[in-house]
Amino acid sequence: MTDTNRRDLFKGAAVTGLAAAATPAFAQGKAPLADPQTRFTSAPFPEQRQKWPALQRDMRPVPDCGEATYRGSGRLAGRKALVTGGDSGIGRAAVIAFAREGADVAINYYPTEEPDAQDVAKLLRAEGRKVVLIPGDLTDAKFCTDLIARANRELGGLDILVNNAAYQQSKASIAEISAEQFDRTMKTNVYAMFHLCKAAIPLMKPGASIINTGSVNSVDPGEELLDYATTKGAILIFTKGLAKQLGKKGIRVNMVAPGPVWTPLQVAGGQLSGTMGEFGQKTPLGRAGQPAELASLFVTLAETGTSFTSGSAFAATGGSGVL
Numbered sequence: 001m002t003d004t005n006r007r008d009l010f011k012g013a014a015v016t017g018l019a020a021a022a023t024p025a026f027a028q029g030k031a032p033l034a035d036p037q038t039r040f041t042s043a044p045f046p047e048q049r050q051k052w053p054a055l056q057r058d059m060r061p062v063p064d065c066g067e068a069t070y071r072g073s074g075r076l077a078g079r080k081a082l083v084t085g086g087d088s089g090i091g092r093a094a095v096i097a098f099a100r101e102g103a104d105v106a107i108n109y110y111p112t113e114e115p116d117a118q119d120v121a122k123l124l125r126a127e128g129r130k131v132v133l134i135p136g137d138l139t140d141a142k143f144c145t146d147l148i149a150r151a152n153r154e155l156g157g158l159d160i161l162v163n164n165a166a167y168q169q170s171k172a173s174i175a176e177i178s179a180e181q182f183d184r185t186m187k188t189n190v191y192a193m194f195h196l197c198k199a200a201i202p203l204m205k206p207g208a209s210i211i212n213t214g215s216v217n218s219v220d221p222g223e224e225l226l227d228y229a230t231t232k233g234a235i236l237i238f239t240k241g242l243a244k245q246l247g248k249k250g251i252r253v254n255m256v257a258p259g260p261v262w263t264p265l266q267v268a269g270g271q272l273s274g275t276m277g278e279f280g281q282k283t284p285l286g287r288a289g290q291p292a293e294l295a296s297l298f299v300t301l302a303e304t305g306t307s308f309t310s311g312s313a314f315a316a317t318g319g320s321g322v323l
Helices: 003-028 089-100 111-125 141-155 179-203 226-249 264-270 291-302
Strands: 080-084 104-109 131-135 160-163 209-213 252-258 313-316
Touching (some): 080 089, 179 226, 209 291, 291 313
Parallel strands (some): 209 252
């Protein structure tokens, strides 16, 4: 056999071997289609109540925040993120996704939500991620400032701020909304966002990202959520205005706008008594969303790949087409 024939033989064998090795990898990498109508339960949720702010671990069914399903690929490696309301619901889904994408994460939550916070921290720490727990009341302006300072100190920087924590109480009429409820809703949903952003911006570098959790109520207010919807409208405008200010600093600001998503907000007064079974049933997909279905939106808005996206709102409303 000539040298040329040997080279051709070895070349052919190498190509055949690569093809054989690649075939299983491609096969294993196939992502099966999932019908969004049936990916998660469409069964009506049972009527249930918990004292505010409620615990996710005690809900029936327990919300799916991606604990067993979210798989990261290093999209946020080395980033430092603070997520308010990160112990449960949508905030928890963002925390899990951020951590599995390589970020170190600080979680803020109301002190009585400690069991939920410990649950998610235990999960992620077992996976080798850094998780800092910082309980506290966001209606306290000083705490908001201290929260940013502590997160920055314990994480070694701050690249991502997610303003997600919210207060929601359903009332059929404005006559039923007390001044105390209105004040608490405003302070939790709007004032805290203002204080946190104001404290965080001087610490953030070009490429950093602020992500606010708005709502379908930002543009289509539910009549039983007058005060809550008012704050969500404010969050939309705040997001757009702050994005204009921070463009010259290289900091992006965007908003995720959920529709009906199964979180502790709903069982802690977020739905009128007797209506839990109706929650999410009227969406075009025929069901409420699960927090896990929003996780990728937060990751996408935090990563560099969306560097030209700022001042925008991204809906996850089950097909309502409102935003």
